[in-house]
Amino acid sequence: MTVEEQVRAARVASRTxxxxxxxxxxxxxxxxxxALRRRAGEILAExxxxxxxxxxxxxxxxxxxxxxxxxxRLRETARSVHEVAALDDPVGEIxxxxxxxxxxxxTRVRVPLGVVAVVYExxxxxTVDAAALCLKSGxxxxxxxxxxxxxxxxxxAEVVQGAIIEAGLPAEAVAFIAGPxxxxxxxxxxKDLIDVVIPRGGEELKELLSAHSRVPVxxxxxxxxxxxxxxxxxxxxxxxxxxxxxxxxPGVCNAAETLLVHHDVAAAFxxxxxxxxxxxxxxxxxxxxxxxxxxxxxxxxxxxxHYETEFLDLKMAVRVVGSLDEAIDHVTTFGSGHSEAIxxxxxxxxxxxxxxxxxxxxxxxxxxxxxxxxxxGLGAEMGISTQKLHxxxxxxLRELTCQKYVAWGDGQVRS
Amino acid sequence: MTVEEQVRAARVASRTxxxxxxxxxxxxxxxxxxALRRRAGEILAExxxxxxxxxxxxxxxxxxxxxxxxxxRLRETARSVHEVAALDDPVGEIxxxxxxxxxxxxTRVRVPLGVVAVVYExxxxxTVDAAALCLKSGxxxxxxxxxxxxxxxxxxAEVVQGAIIEAGLPAEAVAFIAGPxxxxxxxxxxKDLIDVVIPRGGEELKELLSAHSRVPVxxxxxxxxxxxxxxxxxxxxxxxxxxxxxxxxPGVCNAAETLLVHHDVAAAFxxxxxxxxxxxxxxxxxxxxxxxxxxxxxxxxxxxxHYETEFLDLKMAVRVVGSLDEAIDHVTTFGSGHSEAIxxxxxxxxxxxxxxxxxxxxxxxxxxxxxxxxxxGLGAEMGISTQKLHxxxxxxLRELTCQKYVAWGDGQVRS
Numbered sequence: 001m002t003v004e005e006q007v008r009a010a011r012v013a014s015r016t017x018x019x020x021x022x023x024x025x026x027x028x029x030x031x032x033x034x035a036l037r038r039r040a041g042e043i044l045a046e047x048x049x050x051x052x053x054x055x056x057x058x059x060x061x062x063x064x065x066x067x068x069x070x071x072x073r074l075r076e077t078a079r080s081v082h083e084v085a086a087l088d089d090p091v092g093e094i095x096x097x098x099x100x101x102x103x104x105x106x107t108r109v110r111v112p113l114g115v116v117a118v119v120y121e122x123x124x125x126x127t128v129d130a131a132a133l134c135l136k137s138g139x140x141x142x143x144x145x146x147x148x149x150x151x152x153x154x155x156x157a158e159v160v161q162g163a164i165i166e167a168g169l170p171a172e173a174v175a176f177i178a179g180p181x182x183x184x185x186x187x188x189x190x191k192d193l194i195d196v197v198i199p200r201g202g203e204e205l206k207e208l209l210s211a212h213s214r215v216p217v218x219x220x221x222x223x224x225x226x227x228x229x230x231x232x233x234x235x236x237x238x239x240x241x242x243x244x245x246x247x248x249x250p251g252v253c254n255a256a257e258t259l260l261v262h263h264d265v266a267a268a269f270x271x272x273x274x275x276x277x278x279x280x281x282x283x284x285x286x287x288x289x290x291x292x293x294x295x296x297x298x299x300x301x302x303x304x305x306h307y308e309t310e311f312l313d314l315k316m317a318v319r320v321v322g323s324l325d326e327a328i329d330h331v332t333t334f335g336s337g338h339s340e341a342i343x344x345x346x347x348x349x350x351x352x353x354x355x356x357x358x359x360x361x362x363x364x365x366x367x368x369x370x371x372x373x374x375x376x377g378l379g380a381e382m383g384i385s386t387q388k389l390h391x392x393x394x395x396x397l398r399e400l401t402c403q404k405y406v407a408w409g410d411g412q413v414r415s
Numbered sequence: 416m417t418v419e420e421q422v423r424a425a426r427v428a429s430r431t432x433x434x435x436x437x438x439x440x441x442x443x444x445x446x447x448x449x450a451l452r453r454r455a456g457e458i459l460a461e462x463x464x465x466x467x468x469x470x471x472x473x474x475x476x477x478x479x480x481x482x483x484x485x486x487x488r489l490r491e492t493a494r495s496v497h498e499v500a501a502l503d504d505p506v507g508e509i510x511x512x513x514x515x516x517x518x519x520x521x522t523r524v525r526v527p528l529g530v531v532a533v534v535y536e537x538x539x540x541x542t543v544d545a546a547a548l549c550l551k552s553g554x555x556x557x558x559x560x561x562x563x564x565x566x567x568x569x570x571x572a573e574v575v576q577g578a579i580i581e582a583g584l585p586a587e588a589v590a591f592i593a594g595p596x597x598x599x600x601x602x603x604x605x606k607d608l609i610d611v612v613i614p615r616g617g618e619e620l621k622e623l624l625s626a627h628s629r630v631p632v633x634x635x636x637x638x639x640x641x642x643x644x645x646x647x648x649x650x651x652x653x654x655x656x657x658x659x660x661x662x663x664x665p666g667v668c669n670a671a672e673t674l675l676v677h678h679d680v681a682a683a684f685x686x687x688x689x690x691x692x693x694x695x696x697x698x699x700x701x702x703x704x705x706x707x708x709x710x711x712x713x714x715x716x717x718x719x720x721h722y723e724t725e726f727l728d729l730k731m732a733v734r735v736v737g738s739l740d741e742a743i744d745h746v747t748t749f750g751s752g753h754s755e756a757i758x759x760x761x762x763x764x765x766x767x768x769x770x771x772x773x774x775x776x777x778x779x780x781x782x783x784x785x786x787x788x789x790x791x792g793l794g795a796e797m798g799i800s801t802q803k804l805h806x807x808x809x810x811x812l813r814e815l816t817c818q819k820y821v822a823w824g825d826g827q828v829r830s
């Protein structure tokens with residue numbers, strides 16, 4: 001089958017999926033989880049080929065680690081499918097409804113998007129995770145994995161499709177696309193067949209898709225996140241939050257990259273936080289005032305680039321601000337609209353920060369690290385979106401749906 | 416000011432607008448309505464210049480009619496601003512909220528998009544309507560009207576800005592952009608400053624924007640809508656609904672373009688509906704079975720093109736189908752996902768049609784003509800969207816907003 005034929009078949013299958021009751025979808029998911037356990041040997045054998053090829057091609061250790069599967073990782077993947085089955089079905093939710101003056105009963109109902117394309121890179125578990133989320137939300141899925149994981153992906157797709165057939169659902173609901181970059185570029189021109197494309201990978205992949213896709217894109221975004229320590233902050237709390245937001249897992253999008261400190265507490269707070277962050281191996285780039293308050297030779301001087309950078313590493317920029325306004329201005333100028341935190345005991349400052357900072361998630365007295373579908377009680381997700389249209393925040397089951405109005409009448413005509 | 420400077424100023428103003436309580440926004444809207452009444456003479460004088468130029472340039476009568484303003488039309492525009500003021504404020508709605516296990520109080524709040532660009536053609540009242548909807552939803556607006564209405568638009572923008580200043584709000588919140596097509600194309604590259612662009616005009620404008628805009632587009636769509644008369648339909652009701660859906664206002668997107676009739680009722684229904692539609696001046700293009708059942712020489716034979724066409728006129732295609740499945744297949748193949756109606760007394764048929772037809776609005780026993788923000792109780796709108804992401808159905812106040820998560824903590828860090 002050509003790519004277009006595969007996608008067309010997925011579109012036909014999507015009509016079946018859209019009407020499925022939850023029990024049928026959950027059954028399919030449990031069969032996928034079971035098949036992953038049962039066929040672990042075959043999967044790991046295919047994965048070993050990818051890993052061997054990657055090593056032979058001298059791919060980096062980080063990439064090889066992303067590729068690599070073992071019993072534990074496979075068990076974890078199966079468990080996450082089981083968890084998706086346990087989530088509420090988003091489809092069929094009546095979002096609102098009323099009887100109009102003319103007697104029409106109008107409801108707004110949550111329905112699947114239709115066909116979701118997921119484009120990813122080295123991690124083979126995305127094959128399974130994406131298929132599970134799309135199935136649960138009643139969507140057909142077109143999977144396009146990276147070439148480095150091609151054996152693993154093909155095998156995992158086969159396992160998923162086998163389970164779907166076992167569940168009595170159309171195997172075409174999970175389409176697996178392989179082939180060179182041209183195939184990907186062809187895929188994202190099929191705007192009448194695919195409803196949304198979700199890239200899961202680096203900036204390069206996102207750029208490629210946003211430049212070439214005719215299909216709407218929802219992209220998991222990077223995060224240039226801030227912790228602002230207000231004049232009225234509890235400084236012990238501020239220290240704990242700053243350290244957690246920076247150090248608990250520095251390589252992820254909801255880690256903080258810049259610390260803003262109100263001038264009134266700078267002298268009391270900065271020596272403590274600099275000592276603690278430095279002790280934990282964080283490299284700091286600081287403004288002039290901080291450098292004066294904390295004369296530590298290990299501190300670099302910050303320039304504009306530091307404030308613009310998502311380090312994804314044990315690095316942090318620091319700046320003293322004269323007011324809440326200046327803090328909000330800094331966040332507005334440099335923030336990427338992901339996760340922003342204020343530490344304060346002052347209600348007005350908290351209210352202004354939550355209202356005026358334009359981001360997917362705004363925190364008062366909590367670490368930015370909570371921005372996550374699981375933490376928010378939304379279950380698994382495909383990353384955090386910082387775009388404003390359709391999806392803002394975790395891209396979870398709900399973001400894989402849209403709405404439909406249904407109007408029940410008894411002969412109403414418009415006059 | 417350059418276009419970019421104007422948009423940048425609108426972006427700054429949007430921060431003020433986002434936090435405004437409803438009373439301040441409604442006050443500004445009432446001042447706009449009042450100014451439109453007070454300055455009617457100036458507005459109509461500028462409009463007369465546009466109309467005179469249009470006539471001198473031999474523009475078509477339909478275009479001149481769209482351009483033309485008089486006391487009545489202006490009063491109607493002012494009244495619609497007053498009606499927008501009366502609508503609920505969408506901003507600040509808590510869409511959901513819960514306390515997480517760790518004590519974080521997480522809410523999802525409705526917030527403005529930020530800066531909305533509205534690109535339109537001849538109708539000068541869009542200047543006012545768009546400004547009112549954007550202000551009410553807390554957004555700054557960038558207006559880019561057609562050149563034929565340039566005097567009217569400039570005057571209306573001045574009136575709106577005057578009222579906004581009078582209300583103590585930043586005048587930059589309503590930016591008015593004039594100039595050639597290159598200016599429009601430049602405008603839609605400003606993706607870091609504009610959150611969404613909404614075209615209000617013909618297909619050509621929409622095509623231009625979807626091809627060139629780097630800013631996300633929400634477009635009001637055309638509609639290839641169907642009425643399906645099921646085997647179990649009440650045929651009097653089916654006749655009334657078909658006639659209403661086709662004839663009540665044939666030039667709009669929610670008018671029906673194709674009539675599908677179940678084979679079992681074709682002999683009883685088609686002679687009646689053909690006679691009634693023909694009597695009302697509707698030109699019919701019919702399939703072979705219909706032509707055999709109703710041997711009327713005025714009936715054309717339908718081909719694929721007829722089923723694909725949004726006539727926007729007193730024209731309709733007719734087809735007999737053998738089953739509900741065939742009807743749904745026809746709608747899936749030819750429909751544009753706008754408004755689709757089934758007429759039936761059979762619950763299962765109604766349920767299958769509402770579930771399986773993939774459209775913005777699906778009707779049971781009612782005319783497609785109800786698809787409208789006002790009819791749905793949503794107030795004024797900027798057209799009907801058939802896209803699935805973000806906005807599906809009427810583009811009203813809610814569609815000019817997005818969401819933000821706000822989390823209130825007391826020192827939570829992630830472990």
